[in-house]
Structures are given as structure tokens and as C-alpha cells.
Amino acid sequence: MSVIIGLTGGIAMGKSTISNFLKKKGIKVVDADQIAHAVLNFSNVVSDIADTFGKIFLNPDGTVDRKRLGKIVFSDPDKLKRLNAIVQPQIRAEISKKIATLSSEKMVILDAPVLFEQGYEKSVDYVMVVATDEKTQISRLMQRDNLSKSDAKKRIEAQIPIEEKMKKATVVIDTSGTIEATQQQVVKWLVNKKLLQNPGEFGEVK
DSSP states (O other): OOEEEEEEESTTSSHHHHHHHHHHTTOEEEEHHHHHHHHTTSHHHHHHHHHHHOGGGBOTTSSBOHHHHHHHHTTOHHHHHHHHHHHHHHHHHHHHHHHHHTTTSSEEEEEOTTTTTTTGGGGOSEEEEEEOOHHHHHHHHHHHHTOOHHHHHHHHHTSOOHHHHHHHOSEEEEOSSOHHHHHHHHHHHHHHTTSSOOOSSTTOOO
8 A cells, every 4th residue: 555645835836846856766646737637628527617617718629728717716716616616526536546556656646736725635644745935936936827926826825825734734845945955855754754765875765
């Protein structure tokens, strides 16, 4: 049976950097965001979104216009709730299927931005929260997703405050420094938990 580690944090706080680092180490990562994107292409989900929000939120090819839909749901908590009612049960089912296929692995990372919002912390053994300061977070999000400062703040405010997530964490990883410093924190914790071996130089793990 795998040890499941929930990896989460505030949006644009460096979670993907850690996730990609762990993947390169050969650790299996279940990416909830990738699954969420895939779910948006499910025919029943597309149909429900069109019925709930209108066909104007579909592209000419019939796929969901994610950017346009995101703009309205992150500006209106009620609309976000309605969207989650459509997609989250499907996402949860797909995550469960994926984790089940990895049961022979020593550990599996569940990379989930909304780990706490959707109650996934109840299904994992440890919770790793990545965090940085708000100014850095807003700057990263604006640059990453080509958002205005106002839209970036709306997306941040749609999530549980990072301070609350940190209180619920097994371990908090500070991503305000260099990538190398961030990676070292992750490795040190995993080695201490005997989930990784560290045979030589710090970061040389297997």
C-alpha cells in the first residue's frame, strides 16, 4: 500500500516546481489539475456547463472556453460553487482510479491545488503545503497566467487562505528562496520520513 502525500499550497506559490522535481526523481505524481483539464473535455461535463452557464462559454469546436469561464467563476462565489458541483465529482472519481493503479508504489504524490477545499486531506497520509509571501504570489500568478492584478487577487481569494492551510500541514515548504533551497527542504523531509534514501550529496536521492 502506497504512502499518499498531498501536495498543495496557494496558487502560484511554487507547487508545480516541487511536483516536477519529484517526478524527475521517479516518484509517481497524480496531478489533479491535469485531471481537471481532462474532465472539462468529458461530453457530459461540456453539456452540463453549456446548460448551466450558456453556450457562449464553449469554443467554436465545442470545447469549454476555460479562460472565459474562469473569469466569471472566480468573480462570483455562487458560480464557482455551481461549476464545482459539475466537475468535482468527476475529478474525484478519476483521481481515485489513478491512485488505485499506483498501489504498488512506495509513495504517491497527490498534487492538488484545492486539496483542503475539496476535502482530499482526509484521504492522504501527509500534507505538504508550499508557501511564499503574497507579493511574490501575485507577481508569479500575473506573469504565469497573463492576468491583471485584480484578476490575480480574485483567484487567490477563491482559495482557503494560505495561513489556514499552513496550520493543517504536516510540513510547510518555504518557496521564497532559490529553487535549490526549496528542493533541499523537500528532500530533507522525505529522507527523515524514510520515504527516500540520501546516499551522498544532498539532493542525490533514490
